[in-house]
Amino acid sequence: MKILSISTATNQLSVALNEDQRVITEKNERDERNHSEHLDPLFQEILTENKLTLKEIDRFAVAIGPGSYTGLRIGVTTVKMFASILHKELVGVSTLQALAAGALSDQDLVIAGIDARNDNYFAGAYLDQQEQAPICVIDDGHYHIDTLLAAIKKYYEDHPVKELVFVGSGFEKQQKLLEQLEIPYRFGTQKQNEIHAGLIGQLALQEKPVDADELLPKYLRRTQAEADWHQKTGKPFGSDRDYVEEV
Amino acid sequence: MINLDSKKDIRILAYESSCDETSTAVVKNGREIESMIVATQIKSHQRFGGVVPEVASRHHLEVITQITRKALEQANVTWNEIDAIAVTYGPGLVGALLIGVSAAKAASMATGIPLIGVDHIMGHIMAAQLTAEIAYPALALQVSGGHTEIVLLKDPTHFEIVGDTRDDAAGEAYDKIGRVLGVNYPAGKTIDEWAHRGNDTFHFPRAMMEDDDYDFSFSGLKSAFINTCHHADQIHQELNKYDLAASFQAAVVDVLAHKTIRALKQYQPKTFIMGGGVAANRGLRDRMEHEITLLPENIKPKVILPDLKLCGDNAAMIGAAAYNLYQDGKFADLTLNADPSLELPYADSMLNE
Structure with missing residues (x-):
């Protein structure tokens, strides 16, 4: 099984291609706040080097949180779309x-x-x-x-x-x-202190795939605005779904 | 070959997520809306009295795959029939923009369909193209929560700002005075309704109206409004909210109409367009239409006021603008990033001030 995995959870951008347990290639980039520009080209690089297309990937895996909120969303949005469009398996792994x-x-x-x-x-x-x-x-x-x-x-x-x-x-x-x-x-050593997509790929192998629509980051924290509102009004947070309406 | 190609319909799947609406649409030839999905978060942000960027970004992500599928389903097309994927990349809230940008890029990568980055303001103005044919050059009054600009359209892709606000945008002023009147965000629609039930009795200042440029300022008006209300509060005097709304709206509309009409006289465009959320304002629409009927016959432009449902943020307008960029060969690559402070170019006349 070919697994493409990523982490955009920290300022380290990591992308890897695994064949089952084996890490075929892993690329890491330290780029403060620029994951959006670098993520897709890095995917492309790995695919080209391994003479693969996205369609040939069986499973996508992503660090699902915790981590930088914006970073998590870039990674999660990207693999959600891949899995949803190409009808491939999707797994979120705890950062x-x-x-x-x-x-x-x-x-x-x-x-x-x-x-x-x-x-x-x-x-x-x-x-x-x-x-x-x-x-x-x-x-x-x-x-x-x-x-x-x-x-x-x-x-x-x-x-x-x-x-x-x-x-x-x-x-x-x-x-x-x-x-x-x-x-x-x-x-930990410097290497251990960084998140490695190759490891995410290995962990993802043992996880059950989830529906791409349902995969969301695990922020592990409410926004300040919601916490303040909850404290002020005493009202329950409610489901996020109830706050978005189609018009 | 080439002849056949030029007759082919161009279908664009577009994304918009710059603020508190997540939207997708399929637009044919930049003019025909085959589907449009808008998921609004207003209910969520009403808890806070305004848009909270982090909350907005979270909501965008919750619906992005679902509304992508829905746009294709409702248009009854598959990815094979899509010629380009378009997305708003600025201006707007950076975290919010990034959902649309990441999704559109991923979709482009997964399908091999080319990508087009669209300026949100260009999109608002191009909502007009979904309503009627634009003859160029055209002049647009773009009024929303974040922008108040007069824009000259030389052709479908070359736009120049000839006037803009020096401080608050008109829509922002509506929300701020709305708060004073106890109207929850977004306040524009309610203030517009109240304005029609009252009279301009307070005569608030019309800032910069007689200045020799096309710029606006609404912070003075906002302060005058708030001071009037506070003063009344202190002396326990009750003010008529309908008259307050009518007076505020009259001041906004007077300045917008006055300066726009002067710009129309100078630039003499073939088409006049209104765009942005405040373009849904009845008072402003009626006033502009009326003022234009009074212009001399030889400089009277065609007027396009977009449908009300296309004035707010939506992806159809992004698809319309993207079609023009597609025709110009203006594509983006996988390094496309969100640009929260993206701006249309300024006209030389503004830079030389």
């Missing part, structure tokens, strides 16, 4: 699961996170499962660093692991707090 998958090792707990500013992180914790996809033990969410570390501590008390591995962005500046945990830990 954090993909990050964790690059740093797994036996007996370690991998905490994957993306800096969400002001000591907040989009984060989740994952364990190695050998042949299978990494299993999530602390749900992907939007956490203050204190909440995240408390959850890690609690998990560690019940399930001692050898070491904590922090991958992604923004954890280095929390070194003081990490020391206070009194649990052995290390930071």
